[in-house]
Amino acid sequence: MEVIHLDHSAIPAMKEQHVMAIGFFDGVHLGHQELLNEARNLAERKGYKFSVMTFSPHPSEVVRKNSSFRYLMTLPQKVAKMKRLGIDTLFITKFDLNFASLRPTEFVQKYIRDINACHVVVGFDFTFGFKAQGDAELLKQECSNEPWEVSVISKKKCAEEKISSTRIRNMVKSGEFSSIPECLGEHYSVRVEVDAGETACHYIVHADPKATLPVSGDYDVEVTISQGKKHGRLKIHEGRAIELRMLTPLEESKDGYEMAFIRRSPETQRNTMERMEEIVYG
Numbered sequence: 001m002e003v004i005h006l007d008h009s010a011i012p013a014m015k016e017q018h019v020m021a022i023g024f025f026d027g028v029h030l031g032h033q034e035l036l037n038e039a040r041n042l043a044e045r046k047g048y049k050f051s052v053m054t055f056s057p058h059p060s061e062v063v064r065k066n067s068s069f070r071y072l073m074t075l076p077q078k079v080a081k082m083k084r085l086g087i088d089t090l091f092i093t094k095f096d097l098n099f100a101s102l103r104p105t106e107f108v109q110k111y112i113r114d115i116n117a118c119h120v121v122v123g124f125d126f127t128f129g130f131k132a133q134g135d136a137e138l139l140k141q142e143c144s145n146e147p148w149e150v151s152v153i154s155k156k157k158c159a160e161e162k163i164s165s166t167r168i169r170n171m172v173k174s175g176e177f178s179s180i181p182e183c184l185g186e187h188y189s190v191r192v193e194v195d196a197g198e199t200a201c202h203y204i205v206h207a208d209p210k211a212t213l214p215v216s217g218d219y220d221v222e223v224t225i226s227q228g229k230k231h232g233r234l235k236i237h238e239g240r241a242i243e244l245r246m247l248t249p250l251e252e253s254k255d256g257y258e259m260a261f262i263r264r265s266p267e268t269q270r271n272t273m274e275r276m277e278e279i280v281y282g
């Protein structure tokens, strides 16, 4: 997979035409995957390359200056996932205030037409351009007299609600991991580095400060090592300080580990229930 970083001063002229999916795609959840599958199928049917345009950092961090915004995926995790999904070209567009102030028609001209996209695939609620003024309808109007086309994907739901990155972030934050695979297609995981703790099987864990983490409590986790997965118990205190206890020591890994959250530990759930009952019944 080719990764191309775009900023306003450097928009490369792409020789080959391509079918391009557009969106932020935090977590690459099952709604995103449906959209990406549609784009891949179109590209295969028409004999074009398959590309994705994403943005970095998240618009919330830039437009709303929300420094407490937390991601489901770091950019390297997203790049790795896109690679696994068979994308030919990944455009990572720098999202800054200059870019955010582009009018929808300017975005279409520079970031769709000029980079030679022959077909664009977006979801039903995609927005773009200054103050999110552009939407899927506008894209359809824009392409009506043009050599490129637009496909709009309808809402993919789980339990009657739209699958969305925001919904999954809220599930993670509240420690409700059991229904996450139905939305994400897999367990929620973060990349971590570990320092040795008090004993051979005890570690201090460092996650990316921008990663979404659950509320304080104990969690059953699976750590991926070269021979498979190992179970452990993770303690989160005040959203960050994390301790990990394994049954057997982790083998060394200089690149860190992928750690998947399986469930909130039954004890933590029981304690939370007991605390709630105390509050309700005294």
Ligand SMILES: Cc1cc2nc3c(=O)[nH]c(=O)nc-3n(C[C@H](O)[C@H](O)[C@H](O)COP(=O)(O)O)c2cc1C
Pocket (backbone or CB within 6 Å): 022, 023, 024, 025, 055, 059, 063, 099, 100, 101, 102, 103, 107, 125, 126, 127, 128, 129, 130, 131, 132
């Ligand atoms: C050219 C451009 C300008 C944008 N300007 C704004 C903006 O002014 N305010 C805003 O909240 N979001 C802005 N966005 C972010 C979009 O509303 C949207 O979040 C982004 O295109 C990703 O789409 P998605 O959230 O559907 O994945 C802009 C996006 C683009 C492509």
Ligand SMILES: Nc1ncnc2c1ncn2[C@@H]1O[C@H](COP(=O)(O)OP(=O)(O)OP(=O)(O)O)[C@@H](O)[C@H]1O
Pocket (backbone or CB within 6 Å): 022, 023, 024, 025, 026, 031, 032, 035, 121, 122, 123, 124, 125, 126, 153, 154, 155, 156, 157, 162, 163, 164, 165, 166, 167
């Ligand atoms: N459940 C869904 N069904 C169909 N399309 C979707 C779905 N969720 C997102 N999309 C589309 O995928 C692209 C990327 O969307 P985006 O990154 O905003 O995801 P999101 O889950 O809606 O995020 P957020 O919760 O932050 O709004 C957009 O074109 C969007 O319309």
